[in-house]
Amino acid sequence: MPADSDTACTGEIHIIGEIGRIVTEVIGDDYLMDTEISASTSFAHDLELESVEFVSVASRLQGLYGEKVDFVPFITELDMDDFRDLTVGQLAGYIGRCLSAASREPQESGGDG
Amino acid sequence: MADIVVRGVRLHVQRLTPPGGNGTHGTGAVAFVHGLLGNMSVFYYTLANHVAAAGYDVVLYDLRGHGMSACPPSGYRLEDMVADLEALLEVVEPGRPVHLVGYSLGGTIAQRLAVARPDLVASLILVEGLMGPESSHSRADRERNWMVGEEHAATKMADALIAMTSSEGSRWAAKTRRLLTQTTFHQDISDLRSAETEMAPLIARPTFVLSGDRSDLRAGADRTARLIPECAVQVLTGYDHKTILTRGAPVVREQVIAWLDGFPVRSAAGQEAESRCHAS
Numbered sequence: 001m002p003a004d005s006d007t008a009c010t011g012e013i014h015i016i017g018e019i020g021r022i023v024t025e026v027i028g029d030d031y032l033m034d035t036e037i038s039a040s041t042s043f044a045h046d047l048e049l050e051s052v053e054f055v056s057v058a059s060r061l062q063g064l065y066g067e068k069v070d071f072v073p074f075i076t077e078l079d080m081d082d083f084r085d086l087t088v089g090q091l092a093g094y095i096g097r098c099l100s101a102a103s104r105e106p107q108e109s110g111g112d113g
Numbered sequence: 114m115a116d117i118v119v120r121g122v123r124l125h126v127q128r129l130t131p132p133g134g135n136g137t138h139g140t141g142a143v144a145f146v147h148g149l150l151g152n153m154s155v156f157y158y159t160l161a162n163h164v165a166a167a168g169y170d171v172v173l174y175d176l177r178g179h180g181m182s183a184c185p186p187s188g189y190r191l192e193d194m195v196a197d198l199e200a201l202l203e204v205v206e207p208g209r210p211v212h213l214v215g216y217s218l219g220g221t222i223a224q225r226l227a228v229a230r231p232d233l234v235a236s237l238i239l240v241e242g243l244m245g246p247e248s249s250h251s252r253a254d255r256e257r258n259w260m261v262g263e264e265h266a267a268t269k270m271a272d273a274l275i276a277m278t279s280s281e282g283s284r285w286a287a288k289t290r291r292l293l294t295q296t297t298f299h300q301d302i303s304d305l306r307s308a309e310t311e312m313a314p315l316i317a318r319p320t321f322v323l324s325g326d327r328s329d330l331r332a333g334a335d336r337t338a339r340l341i342p343e344c345a346v347q348v349l350t351g352y353d354h355k356t357i358l359t360r361g362a363p364v365v366r367e368q369v370i371a372w373l374d375g376f377p378v379r380s381a382a383g384q385e386a387e388s389r390c391h392a393s
Contacts, residue, residue: 027284031284051154056125079158
C-alpha cells in the first residue's frame with residue numbers, strides 16, 4: 001500500500017469501496033451485477049453473502065489493513081443474528097474507528113497490508 | 114491466510130491471532146473441525162474468535178467439499194478427512210501439537226487423528242462429537258436412508274437442504290447439490306463407521322466431552338466417554354445436538370476456554386506438555 005493510504009482509508013466512503021471490491025473478489029461479479037454497495041447494504045440480505053463467505057471477507061480486510069484493525073473484538077460482539085442484519089456501513093464504521101485510533105497512536109510498526 | 118493445498122485439494126483455512134499478536138499461552142494452537150455438511154462458520158461467530166480473544170492462536174478450516182474448500186470428485190471417506198487434517202496441521206503448526214475441537218463428525222475426525230498421530234494433538238475437545246456405540250448405528254442408518262436409501266435420495270436431500278437454508282443464498286445450495294450429486298460424497302459417507310468403541314481406549318490424549326442433555330447421541334456418548342483413558346465429561350442442560358453451538362455457545366466457550374487455561378505453558382516450542390491440570 002502507498003505510504004499515504006492510511007489517510008485515504010479513514011474515509012468511510014473509501015472503506016466501503018474496499019469492502020465492495022473484496023466482496024466481489026469472494027463471490028464474483030456475476031452475483032453482484034445489479035447490486036450497488038452502499039453503507040446501508042446488508043451482507044446477508046442484500047448481497048446474500050453466506051456466513052462462511054463473510055469469514056473470507058473479514059480475513060481479506062484484515063490482510064488489507066493489518067494490525068491497525070482487529071476483527072476479533074468486532075466478531076465477539078456479533079452473533080449469528082447480528083450477522084444477518086450487519087450492514088456494510090457498520091463494518092466500515094468499525095474499520096474507520098480502528099484506523100483513526102491507530103493514526104493517533106505512536107507509529108511502532110506498520111500493518112502488513 | 115486463505116487457501117492451502119493439501120493432498121492435492123485446496124482447503125479454505127483461516128487463522129485468528131489474539132489481539133496484540135502471538136498468544137496461545139504457550140500451550141498450543143486450537144484447531145476447529147466442523148461437522149457433516151457444515152463449515153467453519155459454525156465456530157467462527159460464536160466460539161473461535163472468543164478463544165482467540167482469550168489468548169489462543171486459532172486455526173479454522175473447511176473440510177473438502179464443504180464451505181469454501183474445493184469439491185473434488187472423490188475422497189470423502191473418514192480416512193480421507195483425517196489425512197487432510199493431518200497434512201494441514203503439518204503445514205500450519207509443524208512440530209507443535211494443537212488442541213483439537215471437533216463438532217459432530219468433526220469429533221470423529223479429531224479422535225481418529227489423536228489415535229493415528231498423537232504427536233500432533235495436545236488435547237481433544239469433543240462438542241457433541243461422540244456418536245456412541247449404539248446411537249452411531251441409528252444415526253448412520255438414518256443418514257444412509259436419507260442419502261442413498263432411495264432413488265434420487267441425494268437430490269431429495271439437496272432439495273431439503275436448499276429449503277432449510279434458503280436464507281443462506283443459492284451458492285451454498287448449488288455447492289451442496291454438486292457435492293451430493295456429482296461426487297462420491299454420499300457413497301463414502303454412507304459407509305462411514307465411527308468405530309468409537311474400538312478407538313476410544315486408544316486415545317492417548319486428555320479429552321473433554323461436551324454433550325447436550327437433550328441430544329439423541331448423549332447416552333451412547335456417555336458410554337463411549339468411559340472408554341477414553343483420560344476423559345472429562347460435561348453435560349450442558351437444555352441443549353441438543355444443534356443448539357449446543359447456537360444458544361449454548363456462551364456456555365460452550367466458557368467451558369472450552371477453562372479447559373485450555375488448565376494446560377501448563379510449554380517451556381519450549383515443540384515440547385509436549387508433560388503434566389496435566391485436569392482430573393480425569
